[in-house]
Amino acid sequence: MAKCPELIVVGGGLAGLLLAAHAGERFGDLLNITVIERALPKAPEASLDTRATALSRGSKELLESWGFWAEVSTSAKAIENIHVSRKSRFGSALLQDDAAQNEPMGWVVENALLQAALLARCEAVAVDVIEGHEVVKFTTTSERPVLTLDDERQLVADLVIISDGAESSLRNQLGIGAKRHAPSQFAIAFNCETDGADTGIAYERFTNEGPLAFLPLPGSGDNKLRYNVIWCAHQATQSRLLALDDQDFIDELQSMVGWRAGRVTKIGRRAGWPLSVVVSRELVRSRCLLLGNSAHTVHPVAGQGFNLSVRDVGRLIALLEAELQTESPFDSVARLSDFERASLSDHEQTIAATTLLSGLFDMPQPLIDSMSSMALSAIDVLAPLRRGVADFGMGRR
Numbered sequence: 592m593a594k595c596p597e598l599i600v601v602g603g604g605l606a607g608l609l610l611a612a613h614a615g616e617r618f619g620d621l622l623n624i625t626v627i628e629r630a631l632p633k634a635p636e637a638s639l640d641t642r643a644t645a646l647s648r649g650s651k652e653l654l655e656s657w658g659f660w661a662e663v664s665t666s667a668k669a670i671e672n673i674h675v676s677r678k679s680r681f682g683s684a685l686l687q688d689d690a691a692q693n694e695p696m697g698w699v700v701e702n703a704l705l706q707a708a709l710l711a712r713c714e715a716v717a718v719d720v721i722e723g724h725e726v727v728k729f730t731t732t733s734e735r736p737v738l739t740l741d742d743e744r745q746l747v748a749d750l751v752i753i754s755d756g757a758e759s760s761l762r763n764q765l766g767i768g769a770k771r772h773a774p775s776q777f778a779i780a781f782n783c784e785t786d787g788a789d790t791g792i793a794y795e796r797f798t799n800e801g802p803l804a805f806l807p808l809p810g811s812g813d814n815k816l817r818y819n820v821i822w823c824a825h826q827a828t829q830s831r832l833l834a835l836d837d838q839d840f841i842d843e844l845q846s847m848v849g850w851r852a853g854r855v856t857k858i859g860r861r862a863g864w865p866l867s868v869v870v871s872r873e874l875v876r877s878r879c880l881l882l883g884n885s886a887h888t889v890h891p892v893a894g895q896g897f898n899l900s901v902r903d904v905g906r907l908i909a910l911l912e913a914e915l916q917t918e919s920p921f922d923s924v925a926r927l928s929d930f931e932r933a934s935l936s937d938h939e940q941t942i943a944a945t946t947l948l949s950g951l952f953d954m955p956q957p958l959i960d961s962m963s964s965m966a967l968s969a970i971d972v973l974a975p976l977r978r979g980v981a982d983f984g985m986g987r988r
């Protein structure tokens with residue numbers, strides 16, 4: 592009996608685990624699947640100390656069709672509408688879907704909970720998850736890639752999925768370059784509680800230094816209204832804000848976002864990082880494919896990064912299915928390149944749109960400043976334009 596091909600996923604983040612779990616359910620009898628992850632986060636104990644991910648309507652539909660939505664939905668908060676506004680400028684818009692759809696525009700789920708659900712699915716389908724170790728050597732000169740771990744184990748793969756982050760070590764070892772756009776904005780991420788009413792509205796507030804997003808989260812045990820917040824600003828502002836005590840930080844946050852979401856009463860731990868856009872120059876090498884942030888790291892405005900990866904997982908599953916029907920799976924770079932060709936347009940559109948949105952209001956020119964305010968008003972007034980923006984956010988392509 593022929594030995595099953597070895598699929599190795601390097602990186603146990605959301606994209607890597609989703610691919611491994613889905614591939615395990617679809618091809619468990621045809622593939623041996625291994626995930627390597629240096630450190631998997633534990634489920635959060637404190638409700639205000641965690642990151643979150645926005646899932647678009649399109650991602651929900653894919654997860655549902657793959658049988659993953661039931662676990663995710665129990666810990667997800669629906670986004671019914673999205674309110675977009677400008678700080679100290681006229682112009683705002685309320686993005687909403689056709690009422691006949693009778694479904695939210697998106698959902699927000701805490702990363703640790705989503706990751707735990709995906710890990711459970713991996714275990715259920717016998718995916719081998721190697722936690723606490725990393726790849727220290729990656730050799731692709733032989734017929735099949737060889738990965739050497741920090742405990743000297745060597746794993747031989749028929750296909751390697753590289754999903755180890757924006758600064759991917761394996762991508763660098765392959766000699767694949769990346770296009771980098773130096774960050775003009777830096778992020779601060781945290782969760783907060785407010786005393787506002789639970790309307791299911793997400794808020795996107797554009798400031799002179801970048802967007803400020805309030806994404807609703809499921810309530811805590813004491814039924815407090817919670818939001819996951821991404822605050823984008825210039826580096827000097829980010830550094831100053833991170834140095835403030837909690838109350839001074841809350842005061843500045845409140846003055847920036849206004850009162851639509853209520854009074855901010857508490858914040859969790861703050862984390863900051865530079866918002867570089869990193870796009871791999873290649874997605875395919877011999878028996879290697881790039882996925883997730885290793886392939887594309889986009890600005891968090893509009894929450895499109897993981898949703899792009901979900902669509903990539905769908906395309907990779909189709910590729911795996913086609914390859915497993917060949918006599919020699921994964922041995923043809925030309926066939927593997929079908930994934931890159933299928934993904935190219937989606938990647939380019941998403942990266943271009945998020946880059947444009949992130950910088951649209953971060954411009955001091957008076958003409959551009961006034962035009963951007965008028966654009967918001969036009970989105971609110973013109974139904975076709977509003978629908979087009981909403982469709983992009985929901986992942987409709």
